[in-house]
Amino acid sequence: MCGLIRVGGIRYRTHVSWSLFGVPLSTGLATRRSLTPRHLDVRFQPPIGRRPLMYDLRDLRDNLDPIKSRLGTRGREVQWDTLRKLLEERRGLTVQVEQLRADLKKGSDEVATLKRQKLPSDAAVAAMKQLGERIAEVEAALRNIEDNLDEIALRIPNLPHESVPAGTGPEQNVEVRRWGVPPTFSTPPQTHWDIGERLGILDFDRAAKIAGARFAVLTGDGARLERALINFMLDLHTTEHGYREVLPPFMVNRSAMTGTGQLPKFEEDLFRLRDEDYFLIPTAEVPVTNLHRDEILSESALPIRYTAYTPCFRREAGSYGKDTRGLIRASLRRSAFLLTKGVEEKENIIQSTDRLLALIDEEENFQKTTRMQNVRPLYGNN
Numbered sequence: 001m002c003g004l005i006r007v008g009g010i011r012y013r014t015h016v017s018w019s020l021f022g023v024p025l026s027t028g029l030a031t032r033r034s035l036t037p038r039h040l041d042v043r044f045q046p047p048i049g050r051r052p053l054m055y056d057l058r059d060l061r062d063n064l065d066p067i068k069s070r071l072g073t074r075g076r077e078v079q080w081d082t083l084r085k086l087l088e089e090r091r092g093l094t095v096q097v098e099q100l101r102a103d104l105k106k107g108s109d110e111v112a113t114l115k116r117q118k119l120p121s122d123a124a125v126a127a128m129k130q131l132g133e134r135i136a137e138v139e140a141a142l143r144n145i146e147d148n149l150d151e152i153a154l155r156i157p158n159l160p161h162e163s164v165p166a167g168t169g170p171e172q173n174v175e176v177r178r179w180g181v182p183p184t185f186s187t188p189p190q191t192h193w194d195i196g197e198r199l200g201i202l203d204f205d206r207a208a209k210i211a212g213a214r215f216a217v218l219t220g221d222g223a224r225l226e227r228a229l230i231n232f233m234l235d236l237h238t239t240e241h242g243y244r245e246v247l248p249p250f251m252v253n254r255s256a257m258t259g260t261g262q263l264p265k266f267e268e269d270l271f272r273l274r275d276e277d278y279f280l281i282p283t284a285e286v287p288v289t290n291l292h293r294d295e296i297l298s299e300s301a302l303p304i305r306y307t308a309y310t311p312c313f314r315r316e317a318g319s320y321g322k323d324t325r326g327l328i329r330a331s332l333r334r335s336a337f338l339l340t341k342g343v344e345e346k347e348n349i350i351q352s353t354d355r356l357l358a359l360i361d362e363e364e365n366f367q368k369t370t371r372m373q374n375v376r377p378l379y380g381n382n
Helices: 057-062 064-075 080-116 122-153 192-199 204-210 221-239 254-259 285-292 346-369
Strands: 004-007 010-013 016-020 023-025 040-044 244-246 251-253 278-280 304-313 332-341
Touching: 057 064, 057 080, 057 122, 064 080, 080 122, 192 221, 221 244, 221 304, 244 285, 251 254, 251 285, 254 285, 285 304, 285 332
Parallel strands: 244 304
Antiparallel strands: 004 010, 016 023, 016 040, 251 278, 304 332
């Protein structure tokens, strides 16, 4: 026997569930001896659940002002007043549902007692059915509020680390480290798209003919260079740094996009299939991060390290980057992705950060040993 359960703020209903007077019951309540099969109704129902949230609703309710203050200007688009109102309404309805369910449990015991004593129970049964209908109404209102809460909560940005200073523009960013010296040129530098087309390794015109704007065809040494970089990155991290290579699907469902924060906020920037609710991935992060979604991982199995290479599809539907030429804001890009899943403690986070910085140092040393520092980067006009 299975029933309605709640895990981490998400409700799940197994395929077989019990109901009493039309109200779903937990397994523990459904198997009480005071209930007889005549009072229970077994039916098949599809699984239900809420979208995964980064913020626990209880944490939002108890710490809304500190979260709002810490986000600062990053949270200027969040509907804070509406969120506060919905959180209070949810709290009130949750208390009401719990009280009604307690009344239903008490009433079911009374019905069972009357039937065991062979006393009239029609009035009590009718009262329980009315109570069940009332519970259904309140739960419907609660689900509606939770849906509205989810829509707002999914748009709340990540909290910045306490060490990150508040600023109003990029000029207030703190420079943490610098490698190399920006080159100087005696003549105006050329753009990468002009150089690439002249060398015959980039072709934007033919890409536009076969696909559209914001695409590029890599040919000859351009295609070989990309393939070499992909192989180098994957081989390095799988053979020397303990990462496991993953080749994930290049399209995912809505739940996966929601789980990594692309939905609902960035839906207009995504490529979506017309007849199916699938999306082309905007980064390798989406399928790789979702590999263990809704799973409970044993601490002994951590850390888990994955690396993957995928094409990345983004529409760039907004005005940002609309005038940017070349490969920077292309609709089809490539990403090499590293993911580490570990215990979420401050010490482990610091260790993971140090590990990534060490990988950066190793890459810089590789460039030095191969004399790549002598090759001047070509900066675009924009």
